[in-house]
Amino acid sequence: MNRPTFSDAHLAARAWFLERSVAAGFEARVDAAGNHSAVLPSRFAEAPTLLLGSHLDTVPNGGRFDGALGVVAALEVLRTTQDGHVDLPYTLEAIDFTDEEGTLVGLLGSRALAGALTPDVLRAPRGGHDALLHGLARAGLTATRLADARRDPRTIAGYLELHIEQGPVLENEHVDIGIVSTIVGSRSFNLTFKGTAGHAGTTPMDARRDAGLAAATFVVGVHETVLRDFPNCVATVGRVTFEPGAFNVIAGEAQVALEFRSADPSRLDALEDALVFRAREAETLGHTVEVEPVGRWEPVPLDTTVRTAIAHVAEALGLSTAELASGAGHDAQALAQITPSGMIFVPSVDGVSHQPGEQTAWDDCLNGANILLGTTLELAEVFAG
Numbered sequence: 450m451n452r453p454t455f456s457d458a459h460l461a462a463r464a465w466f467l468e469r470s471v472a473a474g475f476e477a478r479v480d481a482a483g484n485h486s487a488v489l490p491s492r493f494a495e496a497p498t499l500l501l502g503s504h505l506d507t508v509p510n511g512g513r514f515d516g517a518l519g520v521v522a523a524l525e526v527l528r529t530t531q532d533g534h535v536d537l538p539y540t541l542e543a544i545d546f547t548d549e550e551g552t553l554v555g556l557l558g559s560r561a562l563a564g565a566l567t568p569d570v571l572r573a574p575r576g577g578h579d580a581l582l583h584g585l586a587r588a589g590l591t592a593t594r595l596a597d598a599r600r601d602p603r604t605i606a607g608y609l610e611l612h613i614e615q616g617p618v619l620e621n622e623h624v625d626i627g628i629v630s631t632i633v634g635s636r637s638f639n640l641t642f643k644g645t646a647g648h649a650g651t652t653p654m655d656a657r658r659d660a661g662l663a664a665a666t667f668v669v670g671v672h673e674t675v676l677r678d679f680p681n682c683v684a685t686v687g688r689v690t691f692e693p694g695a696f697n698v699i700a701g702e703a704q705v706a707l708e709f710r711s712a713d714p715s716r717l718d719a720l721e722d723a724l725v726f727r728a729r730e731a732e733t734l735g736h737t738v739e740v741e742p743v744g745r746w747e748p749v750p751l752d753t754t755v756r757t758a759i760a761h762v763a764e765a766l767g768l769s770t771a772e773l774a775s776g777a778g779h780d781a782q783a784l785a786q787i788t789p790s791g792m793i794f795v796p797s798v799d800g801v802s803h804q805p806g807e808q809t810a811w812d813d814c815l816n817g818a819n820i821l822l823g824t825t826l827e828l829a830e831v832f833a834g
């Protein structure tokens with residue numbers, strides 16, 4: 450799957466979702482942040498909305514289940530509820546959030562809805578400011594109006610998200626359903642190492658300020674530092690670019706995309722200090738190093754009432770469960786700031802995700818969708834008061 454935010458494939462998938470929503474008789478909505486929704490109104494006026502959703506955008510060359518499973522299952526819950534003439538004390542809304550993956554910003558649509566999209570988030574987004582403006586324009590959106598997508602939290606009863614685990618825990622422990630306890634926080638930085646471009650043939654090895662070497666040394670340093678000093682944390686360099694990028698020119702500049710994660714806010718601070726320190730070691734070799742923060746998501750615990758409801762429903766369906774933290778980020782971590790939120794995980798084959806080999810058995814997808822439906826029904830009494 451290659452549906453980066455606002456790519457043709459992404460826009461086509463969103464159009465498909467709206468077509469299927471309208472075909473099922475639901476009201477289709479698109480808000481100022483481009484979040485796409487199908488709405489099944491409650492017959493009770495002033496009823497709050499229970500949001501069910503995930504995202505249709507993918508990472509480059511991603512998998513078929515990350516995000517899409519949650520959006521399609523949410524739509525199916527609305528269709529099943531409508532077909533069953535179930536009278537719920539809340540409006541149901543299946544929602545596809547904009548740019549969850551951070552091709553442009555990260556949790557863009559869900560943070561806009563939660564009222565957390567501050568100007569500094571948009572000033573230096575990890576996909577680049579020009580790419581953000583261009584992408585928004587492709588979707589008929591504008592940066593100045595994104596914040597209009599904010600919802601009054603009093604109108605929202607809660608948020609549920611079905612998602613693949615994207616890791617090996619459920620499969621290794623032969624557990625059907627994961628109940629997410631917390632979602633990790635993450636921070637992203639663009640690092641620029643500046644040396645001196647030069648002739649690859651005539652510049653002696655001991656007379657170089659090779660930005661490529663500085664960047665590569667840093668990448669090794671990231672791995673060493675986190676392995677040695679930060680158990681249960683992760684750090685990734687997913688992209689390095691050398692400028693000018695020719696066989697016969699010593700790199701004068703290197704760009705490094707760094708991201709690190711932890712479930713513990715204090716460890717995120719310590720990780721930031723340690724990894725920036727490693728980057729700045731290049732200055733002792735005569736390089737200049739620029740460190741630009743381009744993304745930040747806080748760790749968040751998920752709602753205990755929702756977690757209990759998921760466990761009840763799974764037990765009633767005879768499905769085994771385990772509580773686990775999510776090492777992946779999700780829209781639920783934005784929604785959890787304003788409303789009781791919960792996540793249902795289903796197993797990922799071999800724990801593989803963010804690549805074409807991403808796979809979840811259909812029976813597990815079915816289990817997840819049934820838990821999503823059951824939890825929607827179970828929470829009716831709880832959330833609607």
Ligand code: HGY
Pocket residue numbers: 549550551776777778779
């Ligand atoms: O990057 C993540 O953890 C998620 O897939 N957006």
Ligand code: MN
Pocket residue numbers: 504515516549612778779
């Ligand atoms: Mn996802």
Ligand code: MN
Pocket residue numbers: 508515550803
């Ligand atoms: Mn993802």
